[in-house]
Amino acid sequence: MSLSLDLAAALTPLIGQAFVPAKTITVADGSGVTLSVDVTSVESLGVSCEELRLDVPSLSAATLDVLKKWGDALCQRITYLLENLGPLEYDAQGSQVLIRSTPPDTTLPGTTKYYEVQLSSHGAGRFSLRRYRNDATHPGRVPAAIQATHELLAKLVNDLTSTIPGQP
Secondary structure, three states: OOHHHHHHHHHHHHOOEEEEEEEEEEEEOOOOOEEEEEEEEEOOOEEEEEEEEEEOHHHOOOOHHHHHHHHHHHHHHOOOOOOOEEEEEEEOOOOEEEEEEOOOEOOOOOEEEEEEEEEEOOOOOEEEEEEEEEEOOEEEEEEEOEEEEHHHHHHHHHHHHHOOOOOO
């Protein structure tokens, strides 16, 4: 099975439930790639989650160029979120790539919402996706829910795995 099908199978029995704190759902494929999703609610049409992580052991010592390649492929492929994604920072010493919404959502006056993706070759090699909100009346950013239909979540997982550098 693919990670997206395994995730769908793990989410199905949770339909109609909410979780405080978030419940981590983890699925893995035969090559060691592991997907973890911190869900806060699961409904018949969609999922609300705090973070989505993909650990890729084959990228544990990846160079910055490999991470850039992955980041570029993700930004070109994932065009169906609330905002488009674009690379923001490259950290050669830390072997990390930071990607954010370009431009962020500013439709609500005084509030900015954006997706943030971090690619790292530390540990198992990791992709993480979170959503944040900045409010002009309160300094700093706070996590915001990622809300996706089951279909969009499956597409996202499939696009993540198909763009991993060095994957067939």
